[in-house]
Amino acid sequence: MSKRATLAVLLPTLALTLVGCTGEDGGKDDGGAGAEDLGGRLSAARTVLDDAASLELDLATKALPSGVTGLLDAAGTGTHAPAFEGDVTVSLKGVPVKAEVVSVDGKVYAKTGFAPDFVPLDPATIGAPDPAALVAADDGISSLLEETDDLEDGGESRDGRDVLTTITGTIAGRDVRALIPTAQADATFDATYRLTEDDVLRDVTLKGLFYESDEPVVYTIAVTASDDDVEITAP
Template sequence: MPLSLPRLAFALVALLAALLVMTSCGDEEPTKGRTPKQVLASAQKHLDETSGINFSIASDDLPEGITTLKAATGTLTREPAFQGTLTVPVMGAEAQVEVVSVDGVVYAKLPFTTAFQELDPADYGVPDPAALIAPETGISSLLSATQDVKIGKSVRGGADNDEILSTYTGTLPATAVQKILAGAAGDFDATYVINDSDELTEATIKGHFSGEGEAAYSYTIDVTDYGVEKEITKP
């Protein structure tokens, strides 16, 4: 049965729209002639040179009985310093703890308290959050340590759907992850999402964070803002 004129016009418009989307993504070569490893190096440089970031970390598959970081959200600045909230398991429940880390000292407002106090984050199975922006021990150090890097698919995304987001996968050795969580063991699967400005927007790391004999689980890191400037002081 032949298409009516309105239906034919609608079909042509839909086809043209699909072709435009395919062309706009296809014309952009996400690696721009570089190897995937070089793209990760550029993303690392952006993280190491930014004044600060807003970010979050979350684990959706943290096994029961493991006391370590469940989630975090906040701001990291170059000092290094951190201000935000950590979520940790406490006696079968989840506790949200306000945390400030500055000048190498971590301060926290623990549950059922009203004032900040100094603490050692290792006592709670978590790293000093301010160290996550340090080039040698932070998020960016994972990028340079990733092995067997491969590029995956590219899609449109971002706040206004005006970015091309490309996925890269690889493997991380335990020595790289131990800089963030000391108990890490074995190889880790890494998946990164990098935009067309070579900025890391998301990283998912999965493996044995709590040791060889413990179940594997994952953390997803979302970087929402670069170039953040914020004065973080002792509470």
């Protein structure tokens, strides 16, 4: 066989071999999604939250830095009014204080074990956010989904019967501060999202400098979208 004929046979085979090694798009065939695909999934997850009639919220941290006054947990129901009703626990320089909270029309009311009635409260005085701000459609938790940079595919994991996709990234402190006002605006926060196969957000974990301390705090926020109409009124 001539050299020209031999090359004619070998070149197609060589080309197929290269494609098989690198993947059809010439990139690594590692099964990971690109940043554009991941961003699209986060955008879809935001739409689910913003279209919901109400949201069930559960936010918590395992610990705050020593001596810090701030939010330990918040659990309840919110709407895009925005409004919220539920239970909130804050740490007042290491002493946990739990209260029933209603936030509506830009005002926050709290009832603790020290008082029989709801009283107006400025959440900034106890290092806590207005819980209604967390469920606002424009700049609430859902807004973080499209403010996240450096997206990476964290792989899949199983949560009961559900297979969840983990997406990691970073968020500028100024965007986190819109939710939790004590967050340091010039800091960068790490975000870890878990989404179902249908691009429904299961939860997000945020890690960074939420308070005037060099010790980072980790908050995990579980959100469940609901079609139930909920009316929240001032007490």
